[in-house]
Amino acid sequence: MNHQAISRIDRAVADNIKDIQRSFGSQAGLVQDFIVFISRRLKVGLFGYTRFTMQEFCAQTGRTRQELAVVCPDFLSGKALAPVIQGYEFATVLDYALYCMMERNIIFSSRYDVREKDAVISMHSFPILKDLRLNFSRSAKEQKVYEIRLSDELLSGFLSRYYTLNAESYRVVGKGRGGDSRKKLLLYLSKLSHVVTSSGLSETVIPLDRLCEFADIRDIRASHKKQNLVRMLCYIQSVGKFGFGFSFVGGNAFMVRLVFVPLASKRLLAAEHSFYFRLMSGLRMVYGSSGRSNGVGVDSDKDPFQSWLADVYVDTELKAQVLAQAYYAAMGIEVSIGHAMNLVRSGEILKPS
Structure with missing residues (x-):
């Protein structure tokens, strides 16, 4: 494995994936992608990490320019007006997602406690960005450059409060239809892998419905749930090259045994x-x-x-x-x-x- 693909995801984010959806709605997938993207940038290049282009963002998240450079549907339909800063409209999908991350926090549905040294801190929300700038005055052929300042919480989480994540697996499983759901499931699997292997173990057993919840599988019949989950887990194994195995256990096979291969020593x-x-x-x-x-x-x-x-x-x-x-x-x-x-x-x- 490419060692630089082993990245990090803040525990406060990975433990509250569903709260990203609730806090950001249709922007949730991009918000999650950005946190993974900037965490990977921090890991391989702490100096100068605040500047990036759309091309760099797409290369590391599996997104395409065609989906990020278009105007948000709500602004096209007239349901809402794009925010304006210094005369510049944050109207495209990526621009507006970044603006939302500066304007809003991830609001936790319940109190989230984190241990900092000898103290326990209760977090009720999680800020992502504290500042966002663009090179507004640029020539027609000049790339748009985003310059951001991360929240202290996100920077602190990268340094001391994290789960390990295979960023390359995250990128490739996100391509194509259903990519956002596969990414959410991969984040949950990565969290489980980190916790289990850090404890000196290799496997755990998780309810089928719990995995389906993260995979956005909402079928009513259990057989359909199982079928769709198998398809998604196999995709993460084969295409994402994520190191794990799975089998169904229990009387009605409503539990899933997951066996993980450590990302690194x-x-x-x-x-x-x-x-x-x-x-x-x-x-x-x-x-x-x-x-x-x-x-x-x-x-x-x-x-x-x-x-x-x-x-x-x-x-x-x-x-x-x-x-x-x-x-x-x-x-x-x-x-x-x-x-x-x-x-x-x-x-x-x-x-x-």
Whole structure:
């Protein structure tokens, strides 16, 4: 497996998939895609992650330009008016989805508790974006570039509160009719796989109806439910290359035994966790001591730390020193400062050699 395909999904998101649908309606599939997309970008390129194009988004989510660049149906029908910022209409499917993520939170249907160090924090909603910008003034042939600032909650979740996810499997199972439903089911399976394998086990048993709920299978007859679920699970196995097996158990075969293959070794995942924790902690420390948090340079931005982090030409050597130290401390890999500076500029922080 391509190691860079092993990404992360915030537990607060994966544990509340149905609340995305309730909070965002027809935009829910794109909202879920964006969270997976930006989490993968964070993992392979923490520096400069705030900028992306529609082409990059499509390449990593399985979406097509034809479905994202068209005007939202509600705006075409006149049921609603597209929001306008600085004279620019957020009227296309992707533009409006991003606007909605800045305007709304994922509202949890019930209190969601997360453990942070020695405290338990109750979350009632989950913000995704805190800022969104576009290169409004561009030539006819110039690509539209989106620049975003992530919520602190999403960035924190990437670092410390997550399930592992095969982002490549997520991308390919989403193509074609029924893609959004297969993606939701894959996220649920990924959560189960992470929990089960992290516990030193390999299998679990889940009610048939529970899996059907995530797969949007609403047939009344149990035999039809089972048939459609089998089709979807086999698709995720064969096309998505997701490592698991399944069988039906119980008196009426209303339970499903799932057997998972770990995405990666525990040692590798622990080293990665240490790497990102040390990297971000070190970067925040350097930022605080550089004088920039006291009004130097980028503090006119709504989120000066994220702006500083994404600008690969500011304090490049300081960032490179933190990156090299994180590699050595977490993975035992020696990276020269010069090479670390190249990694910061390129954004490809998971390519030490």
